[in-house]
Amino acid sequence: MTVREIEKPDMSFTEDLWWQKRREALWQQYCEFQYDGVRKSKLKVLEKYFFTGELESPKDHGRGSPGFLGSRIDTFPLRKPEGWDYVIYTFGGYDRLNLEMKQLLENKVLASLTNRGWTLEEELALWDHFLPERYQTIIKSPVFAKRQQSFLEGELHIDVVVMHYSVRVENILDGLAGSSPKYIYRPGYLLSAIEEITPEDISSIKYLDKNLQNLMKLCFRSHDSALPEFKYPIDNFIREFKQNMETLRFDPIVKAIWEDVKREHS
Amino acid sequence: MEIYVTIKGKVEPDKMAEFNGLFDLMVAGKTGAALETYGEDTFPAAESTLEKVLDKFEAAYDSINLESYTLEQGKLTLNFMGSYALEQILPDLQVWLLACGVKDVELEGNWV
Numbered sequence: 471m472t473v474r475e476i477e478k479p480d481m482s483f484t485e486d487l488w489w490q491k492r493r494e495a496l497w498q499q500y501c502e503f504q505y506d507g508v509r510k511s512k513l514k515v516l517e518k519y520f521f522t523g524e525l526e527s528p529k530d531h532g533r534g535s536p537g538f539l540g541s542r543i544d545t546f547p548l549r550k551p552e553g554w555d556y557v558i559y560t561f562g563g564y565d566r567l568n569l570e571m572k573q574l575l576e577n578k579v580l581a582s583l584t585n586r587g588w589t590l591e592e593e594l595a596l597w598d599h600f601l602p603e604r605y606q607t608i609i610k611s612p613v614f615a616k617r618q619q620s621f622l623e624g625e626l627h628i629d630v631v632v633m634h635y636s637v638r639v640e641n642i643l644d645g646l647a648g649s650s651p652k653y654i655y656r657p658g659y660l661l662s663a664i665e666e667i668t669p670e671d672i673s674s675i676k677y678l679d680k681n682l683q684n685l686m687k688l689c690f691r692s693h694d695s696a697l698p699e700f701k702y703p704i705d706n707f708i709r710e711f712k713q714n715m716e717t718l719r720f721d722p723i724v725k726a727i728w729e730d731v732k733r734e735h736s
Numbered sequence: 737m738e739i740y741v742t743i744k745g746k747v748e749p750d751k752m753a754e755f756n757g758l759f760d761l762m763v764a765g766k767t768g769a770a771l772e773t774y775g776e777d778t779f780p781a782a783e784s785t786l787e788k789v790l791d792k793f794e795a796a797y798d799s800i801n802l803e804s805y806t807l808e809q810g811k812l813t814l815n816f817m818g819s820y821a822l823e824q825i826l827p828d829l830q831v832w833l834l835a836c837g838v839k840d841v842e843l844e845g846n847w848v
């Protein structure tokens with residue numbers, strides 16, 4: 471199969487002074503929280519990439535490590551599918567441990583990026599670009615990586631999905647401003663993951679039952695502390711979750727956990 | 737294995753503010769560019785020795801981990817936590833502190 475060359479997207483917006491000014495403020499945030507242990511010489515290279523998407527000598531700046539691809543996507547100036555495809559094509563496929571896709575999914579796509587200056591729209595676009603509508607254990611990259619001449623693959627385990635939802639939905643109900651609300655806009659993905667849970671998963675995966683139970687309990691919590699802009703979406707999320715817990719076909723062990731939680735709150 | 741190391745020394749009273757600034761950065765984990773810049777500006781004579789320390793930590797995929805410090809009436813106590821890398825880099829760390837102007841530097845190691 472011939473690999474289609476992916477050109478660098480139009481980056482002319484990076485020359486806009488207003489964009490640069492906003493990007494500068496975000497850069498200071500990254501220096502404070504993400505790059506506080508990074509030395510000056512490396513920081514210069516990361517800064518250039520942050521503002522232009524050009525990475526000098528990638529080999530000397532983390533290429534080959536599992537977190538490299540996720541970091542390149544996180545800090546690429548263009549937060550759009552064509553930008554992420556270019557990053558996968560250009561920087562993907564170098565991790566010898568073959569964990570880069572898994573780390574990208576767990577630490578960026580499914581993680582909260584609000585404190586890294588990502589808007590809700592950008593976060594949801596990233597989610598939709600990498601995750602299918604329904605949960606699957608193996609996720610393929612949307613495009614080939616030039617280095618491997620193939621798609622990248624990564625495993626995404628159910629417990630990771632449940633854990634992210636459990637923690638973040640709780641954050642939203644607590645009214646934490648720094649936590650991403652993206653999860654409540656994708657209830658279907660969570661429900662499809664729960665549909666896949668087996669008794670073996672419950673008995674063998676540490677904390678899966680606890681996180682699942684916590685998530686279910688959240689459906690019965692007050693929404694009073696949620697930030698006003700999220701009260702309506704969290705209502706919708708919880709309504710849809712509750713309805714589907716009654717109608718979808720889950721393993722009896724999952725149903726039993728749900729029934730216990732309902733009984734506790736009746 | 738984790739290594740806890742205490743380094744003690746003495747600091748000229750009129751230099752305490754500069755040292756507080758330095759160790760506050762380190763305790764906050766700002767051991768990259770911020771530490772380098774502060775070191776260059778405040779302790780220029782120790783610039784190359786700091787670079788050597790940071791180079792060595794970097795080569796070991798590690799970083800300086802200053803857990804806590806006290807600096808009262810010129811008496812300095814630094815509490816580091818680390819691993820094998822810290823043990824190897826300790827002599828350079830002491831040289832750097834001396835170059836910054838810390839006197840009577842001595843190790844009080846708690847090796848766990």
